[in-house]
Amino acid sequence: MTDRKGFPQKAYDNSEFLRSKDARAIRVLCELEEPKARFESQSVEDTLVFFGSARILSPEDARENLENLQKSEVLSGDEKIMAIQLAEHKVKLSRYYDDAAQIAQQLSTWTKSLNREERFVICSGGGPGIMEAANLGAQRAGCRSIGLNISIPYEQMPNPYISQELGFTFHYFFVRKYWFLHKAKGIFVFPGGFGTMDEFFELLTLLQTQKSTRKMAIVLYGKEYWSDVLNFDAFVKWGTISQNDLNLFKLVDDVDTAVEYAKEILIQHHL
16 A cells, blocks of 8 residues: 555554554554543543443433333333333432432532642543433533543443543443543442443452552442342352451442542542
8 A cells, every 4th residue: 555655655544454453452552542641631630430330310311211101002011011110120220320410519519629620530431321420410510521431332422421622432441441440539339230340340359459559439339239239248258258358348328428438538548
């Protein structure tokens, strides 16, 4: 391949090569270096990261979805009963959307009072659900926020509350997780599925093995959900973790406790 002047094409201009298997290491490096450069240009030092399900709706959307299903004449019988039961669970889960938005808003407002815009910037996975709620909360406080989106077969569209200059799209999950944790001083883990579990347990593994020794405020939010989904005491009972490992995070169920616990850790260790 040649350029307009007849010279062989430069490797860094060869899009076919850059998308090939042979250039995978270069693409990984780009996903490490481009966010680094942008964070530096935007003076982002520390982040507060929110994990949680993309499927959790706002209370308004969840109630509307339930009402539409109840009125629906398209579904009937057992299919309708199951759909309504699922919609009722989504209404119950929707409280976490509001709580995530409130936590993000309160911590962003507190950060503004420090007069340090680069400190404790809200960061999410950039999609809908809990991620959207976190970015919404930051916007309500008049603060910037980060969205670390990922390209997947069922496209996860960026939510509209991410600051444009801090919106990213990743191809590699492991690089995305690196950026979730690299600047994090606080992690809020809301009800979620496989992705949330993956992120949370990798974080716990890094802390347990002391690959990360940074003191972070790690909040596992939603006692009813997490107590139903995970039996942490069983890990201790079977001897696969120690009792002290349960001190790596704090299980909470209300906005004020989450905010005050996070502020306590941030003030003690990072201010």
